[in-house]
Amino acid sequence: MDARVTAHAHYSIGEIDKRLYGSFLEHLGRAVYTGIYEPGHPSAHPNGMRQDVIELVRQLDTPICRYPGGNFVSAYNWEDGIGPKAERPTRLDLAWRTSESNEVGIHEFAEWAEAAGTEMMLAVNLGSRGLDAARNFVEYVNHPGGSYWSDLRRKNGRAEPWDVKLWCLGNEMDGPWQVGHKSAAEYGHLANETAKALRAFDDKLELVVCGSSHSEMPTYPQWEATVLEETYEQIDYISLHMYFENYEKKTAEYLALPQKLDRYIGTVGGVIDFIKAKKRSKRDVKISFDEWNVWYHERKSDARRMKEWDWPHAPVLLEDIYNFEDVLQVGCILNTFIRRSDLVRIACIAQLVNVIAPIMTEPGGGAWRQTIYHPLQLASHYGRGTALNLDVDCQSYTSDIAGSVPYLDVSGVHDAEAGWLTFFAVNRHGQEHMDVELSVERFGTIKAIEHTLIKHDDLEARNTKDNPENVKPQQVGGTASLEQNRVGVTVPPYSYSMIRIKL
Incomplete structure (x- = not known):
């Protein structure tokens, strides 16, 4: 099977925000x-x-x-996680029917984030609480001193403010499962008033308002229209969430799901444009896709277990063990975000450790990379720069999700500073190799080609503590050819490739 991809230096989507490769940690299970x-x-x-x-x-x-959080935040009292640990209360978490010791709070998380080389994106509780608790939390985190909450932070051991700029105004408030669930009008009003209060403290904050929990919600996309009608002039992003499932074990249908993701993003982008035009606004609102991942391996069985247990602390919960097929899915999702990076500025894989996560740990033992760690790492490292508007010509197939699903799912990024073109490509065909011709126009002379491949003959192949490198990237040679400004690469059936071209 043949495919042709053309990248032109004058045809780009825009600069990629590095936060497109963000993550998420919730007080949930063993995260x-x-x-x-x-x-x-x-x-x-x-x-x-x-x-x-x-x-x-x-x-x-x-x-x-x-x-x-996450669902956890909608009944969370942030004050429970400050002060001496021996004096912190144990609370019942209604979202996941567990007990929360509050040994880890904002101070501990901030120390971890600094050590891990990541910035904090904090969420406030607009479920069981509201504006007052939110403004107090922001003051505690961001004010230098001389006020009640900032001086309490200093007393608790942190002299300098953390200066967190990115704040979520609640979580999934459209969901009836959410503690403190509200209608779009109720939530929009509360979010707008909270945003105004936070901007009175610091008008440079970046604020994220809740959009739909997924595109099958009965209130979607009217929810977005109503909430944005209330909040448009006060917020910077609207959040979207989507999880990907393959209960029927139909690989072709599973790998078509990013087409649905693309429509979801496009629809909400249209709602944003509509409200902007209606308000005659000069303000640009973008999308924060701050929960996404594959989630189905343990979902139904864990839902049953949660109903039976008696408020355990940090139980094994939602610990999906990912397979090679999920590598292909995550690769397609990341490609979609890159192609939509003019609108999707922030994205957070949910979650980071143990709970539907790329990293797994054993208590008292080791930590290892799940299969999905690898496409995320490659995109995070090499998917920064300018997203390219590619012209792609390849065969497609018909699915329940979309009438035309291209067998080659591909995105391209130009890192002008380092002098690299990087293409991330998933071959969705299960039987045929694909001969891909990459034409690069007006980028200059090609100096070198690198091909990194993730491939396993078993779609169910997993990484475990005993076999942590069963599925991993490998450098391959002999699959790429060069002729003037055209690169030829052969990619195997059901495979993930990263092709890098040094200019």
Whole structure:
């Protein structure tokens, strides 16, 4: 099978915000406790944070991490996580039917984020609480001193403010499952008033308002229109969430789901444009896709278990063990974000450790990379620069999701400073090799070609603590050819490739 891809220096989508490769940590299952935090672990710092996990996060080069939720935040009292640990209360978390010790709060998370080389993206509770708790939290985190909350932070051991700029105004408030669920009008009013209060404190903050939890919500996309009608002049981003499933084990249908993701982004982009025009506004609102991942391997069984247990602390929950097929899916999702990076400025894989995550840990033991770690790492490292508007010519197939799904899913990025063109390509065909011709126009002379491949003959192949490198990237030779400004690369069936061209 043949495919032709043309990249032209004069045809680009725009500069990619590095936060497109962000992450997420929620007080859920073992994401925090025995995930990033495990006092007594052989690698633990004096503050209890696991160095082996920090190292894997640093290798991802994740620019932001959203915290502390997620559904958890909608009944969370941030004040429970400050002060002496011995005096912090244990609370019942209604979202996941677990108990929360509050050993980790804003101080501990901030120390971890600094060690992991990531910036904080914090969420406020607009479910069970509201404007007053939100403004107090921002003051505690960001004010230098001389006020009640900032002086309390100093008393608790942090003299300098953290100066967090990115704040989420609640989480999934369109969802009936959410503690403090509201209608679009109710939430829009509360979010707008909260945003006004936070901007009165600091008008340079970046604020994210809740969009639809997924595109099958009965209120979508009217929810976006109503909320933006209320908040447009006060916020910078509207959040979207989407999880990807393959319960029926139909690979072709599964790998077509990013077409649905693309429509979701495009529809909300249209709503943004509509409200902007209606308000005659000069303000640009973008999308924060701050929850996304594959999530189905353990979802149904864990939903049943949650109903039966008695408020355990940090139980095994939502610990999907990803396979090679999920590598292909994550690759297609990341490609979609790159191609939509003019609109999607922030994206957060949910989550980072143990809970539907690229990193797994064993209590008291090791940490290892899941299969999906690898496409995320490659995109995070090499997918920064200018997103290219590619012309792609290849065969397609018909699916329930879309009438035409190209067998080659590809995105391109130009890093002008380093002098590289990088293409991320997924061959969605399960039987045929694909001969891809990459034409690069007006970029200058091609000096070198690199081809990194993730391929396994078994779609169900997984990485485990006993076999952590079963699925991993490998450098391949002999698959690329060069003729003037054209590069020829052969990619195997069901494979993920990163092709880099040195200019």
